[in-house]
Amino acid sequence: MPNQQVSPYTPIPMHLLRSYPESVDGALRSIELSFDNPADCRTFYEAYDPGQFCQISIFGKGESAIGVASAAWEGDFVRFTVQRMGVVTTALHQMQVGDALGIRGPLGNGFPLNEWKGKDLIFIGGGSAFSTLYATVLHITGSSLKKEFGRISVIYGTRSSGHALYKESLKRWHENHEIDLFQTIDNPEPNWPYMVGFVPDAVRAVKPSPNNAVAIVCGPPIMTKFTLPILEDLGFKPEAVYTSLEKRMKCGIGKCGRCNIGPKYVCKDGPVFSLAELHTLPNEL
Amino acid sequence: MNYILSRNDIPKVLEMWSKTHQVFAPQKYSNFSAFLPYEGKAEQLCLEYPHNTRYPPKALFLPQSEELLSYTKDGQASEPALDAKPKLIFGIHACDTRAMTLLDTVFDAKDYQDPFWKARRESTAIITLGCDEPCSTCFCTTVEGGPFNRQGADIIMTDIGESFHLEALTPKGENLCKDLPYASAAEDRKVSNVQEKATSDMPKAFDTEGLKTALDANFDSSYWEEVQRSCLGCGVCTFLCPTCFCFDIADEAARSKRYRNWDTCMFSVYSREASGHNPRPSRKERTRQRLMHKYSYWVDQIGKIGCTGCGRCVRYCPVGLDIRAMLREAGKLPVEVIHA
Amino acid sequence: MTDLEMKLKAEAKRLLDEHLVDVFIGFRKENAPLHPQPAFFTNSDQLDDFVYNNLCQNNLAKFLTRYPHETKIGMIVRGCENRSVNHLIVERQHPRENIIMIGVPCTGIYDWRKITQRCGEEISDVELSPGKITVKTSKNQFEFESKELLHVSCARCSQPNPISADLVIGEPVEPKDPARAKRQVETFGGMTAKARYEWFTHESERCIRCYACREACPMCYCAECFVDHGAPRWTESMVSKAGMQTWHIIRAFHQTGRCVDCGACERACPMDIRMTYITEKLNTDMENEYQFICGMDDKTQPPFAAFTMDDKTRFVA
Numbered sequence: 001m002p003n004q005q006v007s008p009y010t011p012i013p014m015h016l017l018r019s020y021p022e023s024v025d026g027a028l029r030s031i032e033l034s035f036d037n038p039a040d041c042r043t044f045y046e047a048y049d050p051g052q053f054c055q056i057s058i059f060g061k062g063e064s065a066i067g068v069a070s071a072a073w074e075g076d077f078v079r080f081t082v083q084r085m086g087v088v089t090t091a092l093h094q095m096q097v098g099d100a101l102g103i104r105g106p107l108g109n110g111f112p113l114n115e116w117k118g119k120d121l122i123f124i125g126g127g128s129a130f131s132t133l134y135a136t137v138l139h140i141t142g143s144s145l146k147k148e149f150g151r152i153s154v155i156y157g158t159r160s161s162g163h164a165l166y167k168e169s170l171k172r173w174h175e176n177h178e179i180d181l182f183q184t185i186d187n188p189e190p191n192w193p194y195m196v197g198f199v200p201d202a203v204r205a206v207k208p209s210p211n212n213a214v215a216i217v218c219g220p221p222i223m224t225k226f227t228l229p230i231l232e233d234l235g236f237k238p239e240a241v242y243t244s245l246e247k248r249m250k251c252g253i254g255k256c257g258r259c260n261i262g263p264k265y266v267c268k269d270g271p272v273f274s275l276a277e278l279h280t281l282p283n284e285l
Numbered sequence: 286m287n288y289i290l291s292r293n294d295i296p297k298v299l300e301m302w303s304k305t306h307q308v309f310a311p312q313k314y315s316n317f318s319a320f321l322p323y324e325g326k327a328e329q330l331c332l333e334y335p336h337n338t339r340y341p342p343k344a345l346f347l348p349q350s351e352e353l354l355s356y357t358k359d360g361q362a363s364e365p366a367l368d369a370k371p372k373l374i375f376g377i378h379a380c381d382t383r384a385m386t387l388l389d390t391v392f393d394a395k396d397y398q399d400p401f402w403k404a405r406r407e408s409t410a411i412i413t414l415g416c417d418e419p420c421s422t423c424f425c426t427t428v429e430g431g432p433f434n435r436q437g438a439d440i441i442m443t444d445i446g447e448s449f450h451l452e453a454l455t456p457k458g459e460n461l462c463k464d465l466p467y468a469s470a471a472e473d474r475k476v477s478n479v480q481e482k483a484t485s486d487m488p489k490a491f492d493t494e495g496l497k498t499a500l501d502a503n504f505d506s507s508y509w510e511e512v513q514r515s516c517l518g519c520g521v522c523t524f525l526c527p528t529c530f531c532f533d534i535a536d537e538a539a540r541s542k543r544y545r546n547w548d549t550c551m552f553s554v555y556s557r558e559a560s561g562h563n564p565r566p567s568r569k570e571r572t573r574q575r576l577m578h579k580y581s582y583w584v585d586q587i588g589k590i591g592c593t594g595c596g597r598c599v600r601y602c603p604v605g606l607d608i609r610a611m612l613r614e615a616g617k618l619p620v621e622v623i624h625a
Numbered sequence: 626m627t628d629l630e631m632k633l634k635a636e637a638k639r640l641l642d643e644h645l646v647d648v649f650i651g652f653r654k655e656n657a658p659l660h661p662q663p664a665f666f667t668n669s670d671q672l673d674d675f676v677y678n679n680l681c682q683n684n685l686a687k688f689l690t691r692y693p694h695e696t697k698i699g700m701i702v703r704g705c706e707n708r709s710v711n712h713l714i715v716e717r718q719h720p721r722e723n724i725i726m727i728g729v730p731c732t733g734i735y736d737w738r739k740i741t742q743r744c745g746e747e748i749s750d751v752e753l754s755p756g757k758i759t760v761k762t763s764k765n766q767f768e769f770e771s772k773e774l775l776h777v778s779c780a781r782c783s784q785p786n787p788i789s790a791d792l793v794i795g796e797p798v799e800p801k802d803p804a805r806a807k808r809q810v811e812t813f814g815g816m817t818a819k820a821r822y823e824w825f826t827h828e829s830e831r832c833i834r835c836y837a838c839r840e841a842c843p844m845c846y847c848a849e850c851f852v853d854h855g856a857p858r859w860t861e862s863m864v865s866k867a868g869m870q871t872w873h874i875i876r877a878f879h880q881t882g883r884c885v886d887c888g889a890c891e892r893a894c895p896m897d898i899r900m901t902y903i904t905e906k907l908n909t910d911m912e913n914e915y916q917f918i919c920g921m922d923d924k925t926q927p928p929f930a931a932f933t934m935d936d937k938t939r940f941v942a
Contacts (some may be wrong), residue, residue, distance in 0.1 A: 009353045009543075015360070059356040060538035064559075087856045100360025100427065159464045162521050177364070179455035194368075248558045250534045253397040257531030258548070258556050260555070263585035281506045282577075284564050315831055315899045316742055335747045339895065340833070349833060350863035419765065420747045422657070515663040517687070520835035521895045535862040544863050549835075554853045603837050603893035604683055605660025 011057040011083045011102025012040050016095045017077050024162025027084050028128055029093050030069065032077045033103065045072035049110030050136035051244060052274045056080060056092065057102040064088035065249045065267070068106060069131035071138035077200050078103065081131040081165055108254040108271050111136055111216065111242065112237060113145075120150035122208045122225055126157045126199050126219030127247040132244055133147035133218050134166050141178055150213070153180040155206055157223070160185050182206050203234075210235035216242045221285070228275065238276035245271045245285070261285070286459065287468035287476075291448040296327035300376065302461065306373035309345060311338050311535075320345060320374065332376050336420055337595050341527045342381050343388065345374065346405045347547075349524075353401075353534065355542045368402035373461070374608045376414040376442070379434040380425045380593040384527035385411070386437040390587045391530055413438035414449075417483045422596030424490035424609055430593050432487065433480040445475045452476070490609040492616050493590065500581045502620040504573070505585065512611050513572040515604045516551075522598035522606075523549035523575065528591050531555070550574045576611060629729070630677050632794045633701060636727050638669040646699035646725055650688055652681045655666025658751045659737040663688060679735045679771065684889040686710045686843035687741065690718045697723050703731035704777075705887035708920025709788040709843040712883060715923055718846065730798040732771070733779035734888070738897055740774055743767065777809065778888025778901050788833050788921065810905045825870070825903075831896040832869040838900060839876060841923025842891035844883045851875060877903040882911050885920050 013036040022028040033056075035041045049066065064086070070079035082092045091217040095101065113136075121140075123133040139152060140146055154173070158164045164183065173181040174194075183193035184202040195202050199219060208215065215231050217224050224243060231241055247259035247266040254268035262281040264270065273281075290298055292513035302308050308323040311331040317339040318331035331338075356360045385406070415433035418421070425431055435441050437469035439458035443450045450468050453459040468476075503509075523529040524547055533555075548555055551571050557563040565571050583591030592608075599607045626634075637649045642866040644812035646796065653664035653674040661681045666672055666690070685700050686709035692698055698719065702710060707726060714721050741748065746762035753759075758774060760767045778840075779785075813821060839845040851859045852872060859875070877900070884904045891900050901936070911917045915928040925931075 006367070007353065008397050008399070009545075010362050010364055015364070059360060059362070059543070060536050060541070062536050063534065087317065087558070102362065103358065117483060246558070247564070249558055250532070254394065255391060255397070255399055255530070255532070256545075256548070257550065260574075260582065262577075263582040284570065316738060335745070350865065350868075418747070421749060453680075477724040514665045517837065517840035517893070519837035519840040519893065520833075521837050521893075524833050524835045525895060533862070537861055537863070539861075545860050546864070552836075552853070554849075599657060601895040602657075602660065603841055603895075605655040605657050607656045610656055 004174070008104070009106045009251070011055070011063075012044070013037065014078075014103055016097050016099045016101065018097065019093075019095060022165045022167075023158075024160065026093075027217045028081055028163075028165060029084070029094065030079055030081045030165075031092060032070070032079045033101065034077045036077065036100075041076045044078065044106065048072065048106040050105035050113065050130050050139045051111035052108045053132070053252075053271060054078070054080070054103040054105030054107060055249070056082075056088070057100070057104065058088055058091050058095075059100075061091045062088050062093070063104070063250070065107075065246075065252060067129075067132035067135070067244070067271075069119075069135045071135060071142050074138065079135075081128055084126040104252060108267060109269065111272050116214050117148045118150065118212070120209070120211075120213035121152050122213060122215045123152075123154045123156075124199060124203060124215060124217045124219070125154070126223045128165070128244075129218040129220070129244065130156060130165055133216060134169070136216075137179060137186055138169075151180060153182065153206070153208060155182045155184070155199065155202050157184040157197075157202060157219075160187065161189055188204075197239055198226070199223050201231050203227055203230050207234065210237070210240065214240050214242065218244045238279055239274055241275040242272055243275065243278070245273060286453055286462065287473055288451040288453065288462040288465040289468045289472060290442070290450050290451055290465055293347060294319055295330070295332075295449075296325070298465070299323055299327070299465065300325065302373050302375070306371045308373045308375055309342075310375040311377075314340070320377065323375070327438060332414065334345075335418070336422075336600065337378055337381065337597060337598070339525065339601070341375065341384075341595075341597065342377055343384060343527050343530070345372075345409070346385065346402055347388070347392070347530060347532075349400065351545050353456070353543045353545055355540075359383060365379060365401075365533070367400055369404050369408045372405070372409040373412065375412045377411060378416055378595070379413050379432055379436075379441075380423070380430055380436070380595040381527045382411055382413045382437040383425075383430050383434050384595070387528050387583070387589065387591060387593070388530055388586075402426060410439045410461060411437060412440040412442055412446075412458075412461070414442045415480060415483070417444050417479050419483060419487055420600075422599040423487065423594060425594035426484060426487045426553075427477045427490040427493065427609075428590045428592050428594040429493075432483045443476045443479055445479060450476045475602055490594070491613040495620075496612060496616050497581045497584050499618045499620050500577055500614050500621045503615070503618040504577070508615065508618055509569045509573045512614065513568045514604060516568050516572055516605055518551055518553075518568050518571070519603065520547075520549040520551055521601050521603060522608075525597040525601055527593060527595055527597070528579070550578070576608070576615070580615075582610065627678070629795055630675070633727065633729065634672055634675045636792065636794065637666060637675065637699065638672055640699045640725060640727075641666060641669045641672075646697045648692070648698055650685050650698060650700040650705075652676050652683075652701075658748055659740060670882070674721045677729070679732060679758075680737065680753070682734050682737065682776075682889070682892045683841065684709055684843050684887045686713060687841060687889070689713050689724070689843065690793055690846040692719070694720055694723065697725070699725040699727065702726045702787050702790055703726050704782065704784040704786050704788070705731070705885045706843075707790055708784060708885040709887065711789060711920040711923040712885065712927075713843060715920075715926060716883075721923055724918060726787065726790040726792075728787025728793035729825050730787065731779070731782070731785045732798055732811050733775040733782065733785070734892070735771065735774040736776040736892065740769070741909065743769060743773075776888045776892060777899075778891070781809070784885075789923065809902050810909050813902050813906065825873070826866070828899050829873045829901065830866065831898050832864065832872065834864055834869065834872065835895060837893040837895060838890035838898075841889040842880075843887075843889075844880055845876075849880075864895075872899075873900065873903070876900075880904050881907045882915075882917060882929050884908055884918055887899050 014033040017034040018032040061069040250256040253264040312329040319340040392399040532545040579591040649666040652661040655662040750761040860871035
């Protein structure tokens with residue numbers, strides 16, 4: 001029998017609903033978890049803002065901090081896209097439907113959607129870090145929120161077409177133009193109809209306007225590093241550029257200490273920071 | 286109110302308090318002293334010991350290893366019972382008491398509260414023993430405290446010779462003193478003399494004025510390279526520190542339990558990510574983190590320095606590294622190079 | 626400054642001034658009276674606070690593995706440090722030609738904890754003279770014979786003199802009597818298994834897993850220690866009996882044939898845990914069973930690291 005839930009270190013009981021590979025090499029898998037107690041689902045999504053993450057917990061293995069990749073309207077589940085890396089993520093890849101696990105969250109600050117209302121949003125992503133951008137786009141486009149924002153663009157790059165996540169959604173967006181999707185791959189492939197080249201070059205080619213716009217950059221450090229100067233060249237102010245950081249985390253609630261950058265805890269004060277904020281913090285990424 | 290506890294009465298009074306509280310007092314432990322449950326052995330008490338207990342009393346609220354939950358095979362978690370039985374810490378020094386109030390800002394923060402910490406704090410009364418003879422490694426007055434600092438104490442206790450003078454500072458404290466005789470005006474006067482002398486005798490260990498500015502401005506300075514050269518990278522300074530609170534969370538599958546264990550920014554695995562990337566790859570970054578956390582980041586977060594000057598890190602560093610000397614040097618660094 | 630200190634300092638100055646070394650590793654005076662600090666001099670102007678005395682408690686060979694092989698390192702070596710350096714050369718941690726060892730016959734390291742315990746009062750100053758130590762506290766002055774204060778490893782040291790230093794400063798020191806030297810291991814070995822386990826439990830249960838013993842040891846230079854290994858996990862993470870005992874046993878076992886019995890691990894421990902009784906036992910076994918003493922030269926592999934085709938037992942399966 002579950003004990004009184006007073007501790008923020010106790011996960012919400014969940015089980016595996018679905019698990020499927022996302023990338024062609026199998027290194028990335030999406031897992032969809034449903035709540036053992038259906039009421040937890042509503043509580044979860046009421047508290048949730050896109051850009052937040054959870055500590056996914058497998059008893060006996062540990063916890064791993066992973067961004068939420070689903071939207072409330074999709075159903076009574078939470079999706080995470082997991083890159084196989086350490087003990088917990090490997091175990092997550094191997095889980096079977098019905099297996100028990102837990103989550104703590106939603107954690108972190110999430111994207112400041114309220115501040116962005118009325119603006120054009122340009123999501124720039126690469127690799128597995130695209131998951132929270134995807135969740136944000138789903139969150140906005142799947143609800144009445146969409147009319148509160150200007151144009152929504154996504155510039156998304158992967159090593160190859162097979163490495164792209166969420167292929168069905170991408171296909172839909174390419175077809176229905178619900179958003180402006182610019183997809184790029186590192187090297188040419190036969191019959192590839194979209195862009196070829198690295199993300200920074202794609203940003204330069206797409207040339208998003210900085211007027212009344214916000215750029216959100218989430219990807220491997222090298223991608224972020226080369227994309228930021230291009231956005232600056234295009235006229236984006238540091239206040240209008242956002243990114244989401246990753247750090248080794250344990251508690252996820254600003255107690256255990258390790259994820260700080262200067263006086264800010266990535267788990268609690270982040271993971272989303274504007275470039276302007278990052279400029280005030282020590283360079284210790 | 287002020288009360289008197291004669292030295293001879295200490296065993297009797299501790300006995301009395303033990304009826305209603307679990308009493309912790311500094312007692313002999315191996316070659317040194319630690320806060321241990323008082324079991325009626327007055328000869329084990331170390332109230333006269335010149336130094337702070339070696340093992341920090343923060344462990345009474347944040348045990349070095351603590352169960353966070355246990356789980357069953359089918360994934361049901363249960364939380365351990367909260368420790369709400371009345372406890373009393375007798376004879377803790379002001380630096381260590383004050384450290385608890387700093388740690389409250391972490392574990393009893395506005396956004397998330399740690400129920401295990403909170404339950405222990407709320408069920409514990411603290412009798413601070415002021416230091417009439419601070420040690421050479423002590424520097425509490427330099428860091429916003431003092432040998433008779435009252436923060437966090439329910440009673441402040443002063444050694445006035447044949448007896449201890451107890452000033453109750455909270456209702457909890459008053460309640461504990463209710464069977465003790467009142468202090469006389471003459472005894473009250475003795476107290477202020479002892480307290481003032483001890484406080485004014487302590488030299489300023491380093492200048493805190495402008496220290497944060499200097500540290501912030503020199504994040505990338507070669508100073509950090511220099512200051513860490515002899516550092517071994519062990520956890521002595523942080524584990525013995527009364528304000529260091531970092532912990533790791535680990536599952537012990539054989540026990541079906543999840544634990545938290547003290548952790549330290551001085552270890553490389555502390556910040557190393559699953560990908561292998563480490564934002565603090567060498568002792569340089571890790572030493573910097575330790576000092577910056579206490580003397581810059583805490584100040585940003587709560588407006589206070591995160592060090593209470595207990596001196597344990599100075600006294601027990603295996604290579605004689607002295608945080609006071611490190612900060613004296615840091616304070617002299619140029620501040621022109623300010624981050625954008 | 627003693628005559629020995631002056632000579633050592635002069636030699637350090639010469640090595641630095643003549644660019645024979647990139648760094649000279651020695652000790653410097655620190656605030657805390659009982660803890661001189663390892664120091665890394667890169668030019669002779671920095672030698673003002675150079676110090677060398679019986680309170681210099683660290684094994685400087687620890688720092689050898691921090692430098693790239695090309696760095697020319699000068700360092701002070703006592704008997705144990707000389708043997709540590711030799712063994713690090715065996716383990717290819719630094720080439721011999723890039724090390725200049727300035728040897729000092731060692732009269733033994735004073736255990737700072739014995740000093741604080743004997744005084745029982747806050748120490749304000751310490752004065753050292755040959756064979757004697759004068760300790761000033763706020764209220765008293767204490768005089769101790771040096772032999773009362775020697776660290777247990779030094780009290781039984783049979784190799785106090787440097788054996789392969791490039792230059793030795795000072796007169797050779799009489800090694801300790803081997804009969805007395807075996808005392809700790811005999812006491813321990815003479816106990817019943819139950820008593821030994823109680824002793825071991827009593828010592829290891831104070832462990833706070835700060836790993837100062839590991840970090841102070843010149844032989845603990847692994848990029849990743851077994852306790853930090855995540856998959857597989859070798860030991861419990863907590864300060865549980867099992868977690869602490871596993872640490873102490875495996876740490877010692879990893880030193881088999883690699884330990885010079887300098888005692889730096891024990892002196893670094895903030896909880897006064899005795900550890901050298903285990904490594905001393907291993908050292909004695911190495912000596913009795915394999916006639917091997919670690920670090921006596923810089924070529925011989927320790928028995929457990931040396932493999933030959935005619936080994937009596939198979940290695941793995």
